[in-house]
Amino acid sequence: MATTIFSEMSALAVQYDAINLGQGFPDTPGPREVVDAAVAAMHRGLNQYPPAIGVPALREAICAHQKRFYGLELDPASQVVVCAGASEALSSALVALVGPGDEVIALEPFYDLYQATSVLVGASLVPVRISAPDYRLDPELLRAAVTERTKVILLNSPHNPTGAVLSRAELEAVAAVAIEHDLIVITDEVYEHLLFDDEVHIPISTLPGMAERTIAVSSAGKTFSVTGWKIGWATGPAELVEKVLGVKQWFSFASGTPLQHAVAVGLELPEERFALMGRELQAKRDLLTDGLRDLGMEVYHSKASYFVTADIAPLGETDSLEFCRSLPARVGVAAVPNQVFHASPVGVETQVRFACCKRDEVLSDALLRLRKL
Structure with a gap:
């Protein structure tokens, strides 16, 4: 039975000691x-x-x-x-x-x-x-x-x-x-x-x-x-x-x-605590979004969730699946190709999902590594 894309990318992250921005899990202990x-x-x-x-x-x-x-x-x-x-x-x-x-x-x-x-x-x-x-x-x-x-x-x-x-x-x-x-x-x-x-x-x-x-x-x-x-x-x-x-x-x-x-x-918990969770994650969304744009990617505005979607076509890439499979070895970062979330990849061949639910220093390190592209 085939493994999920999340398992595949997480395994590659472990293999290459990469920062895992593929699977959506935080790196903080919770409330x-x-x-x-x-x-x-x-x-x-x-x-x-x-x-x-x-x-x-x-x-x-x-x-x-x-x-x-x-x-x-x-x-x-x-x-x-x-x-x-x-x-x-x-x-x-x-x-x-x-x-x-x-x-x-x-x-x-x-x-x-x-x-x-x-x-x-x-x-x-x-x-x-x-x-x-x-x-x-x-x-x-x-x-x-x-x-x-x-x-x-x-x-x-x-x-x-x-x-x-x-x-x-x-x-x-x-x-x-x-x-x-x-x-x-x-x-x-x-x-x-x-x-x-x-x-x-x-x-x-x-x-x-x-x-x-x-x-x-x-x-x-x-x-x-x-x-x-x-x-x-x-x-x-x-x-x-x-x-x-x-x-x-x-x-x-x-x-x-x-x-x-x-x-x-x-x-x-009080309602303010729930609101704070969103505000804290929004700051991480902004950090990752700005960083990916500085790298030349087109980044689409995320209104919620753990994730940001970016288009890697401006980098000269043509296939997000191959890009993500090679990324951990190339620069030490893992991500997930958006085409796996579609019945057909047509029109989304170069879109990549990055998780923003990590500590700021981890996101900054990932962006620094991505500059090697």
């Missing part, structure tokens, strides 16, 4: 309160299997979070399920809600798990491309992608790898299509708190007629810089959450009891 809460939970003996649906404290904290930030009212007993990361939540939702011959519409570029899981269940992924430099959604392209076999719209905003954030108007266009064709929407919102330039994340489940047809997925990993903890969740109407739980229980059953208790503490 002290959250880490301390995990240690305290371990010492309290909270180390055994949790309920498959998740520990009550975390389910209650997730529901409180959704109410505090978005005004969504959820029942912690039936409308939230805790998973082994957002990846398991997304996979469980797709397996539960999609079958052979069905079609799943997703914004392109898309996280590779979307297509892999769709294929696993015998469904097809139908891409709707959003393109540089603005990465705006064309509602007519979305509408044209719907067929009688369409079952789900998989919506990622804030978006990986582009850093796009869907506007209210774009979300309303998606909602109109979903309601007209009676489609389920699965949302990937893991970067919901990592917003730049006063951008606002609007969950599509807050729009009229959408709460009853939306499974929303998020995760503690990105928000709290603890990607290795793999604590994510899915929320939505009870009947859909029950279906997700019905699949998830056969994947992992449950995971990370002390980590679940720690994430519950994290979700209760």
Whole structure:
């Protein structure tokens, strides 16, 4: 079985002692309160299997979070399920809600798990491309992608790898299509708190007629810089959450009891702490963006997420995949080619994703190394 592009680039980073700006993981320990809460939970003996649906404290904290930030009212007993990361939540939702011959519409570029899981269940992924430099959604392209076999719209905003954030108007266009064709929407919102330039994340489940047809997925990993903890969740109407739980229980059953208790503490942090996370990452986005532009790359404006997309064509490069495969050996930096997030590389042959979620000195060192190109 082929490895993911993230595993491939991370392996090259290790082999050549390169700075890894490919895979999206921070190099800081995360909020002290959250880490301390995990240690305290371990010492309290909270180390055994949790309920498959998740520990009550975390389910209650997730529901409180959704109410505090978005005004969504959820029942912690039936409308939230805790998973082994957002990846398991997304996979469980797709397996539960999609079958052979069905079609799943997703914004392109898309996280590779979307297509892999769709294929696993015998469904097809139908891409709707959003393109540089603005990465705006064309509602007519979305509408044209719907067929009688369409079952789900998989919506990622804030978006990986582009850093796009869907506007209210774009979300309303998606909602109109979903309601007209009676489609389920699965949302990937893991970067919901990592917003730049006063951008606002609007969950599509807050729009009229959408709460009853939306499974929303998020995760503690990105928000709290603890990607290795793999604590994510899915929320939505009870009947859909029950279906997700019905699949998830056969994947992992449950995971990370002390980590679940720690994430519950994290979700209760003051709103200013969440805003600070975005501001701190924005400064790193600016550092990396300015540095890549100084090197001669065309850099597209990222509004959110861990990532910045750059075009290497001005450097005389023609293939981002070959560029990224050779980069660790050439200069000691790893990155990911954007073409792997597309069904077809046409039009994105020279786009590269760089992670900005590193310490400033690491980003500066990476930019210094890239000057060797």
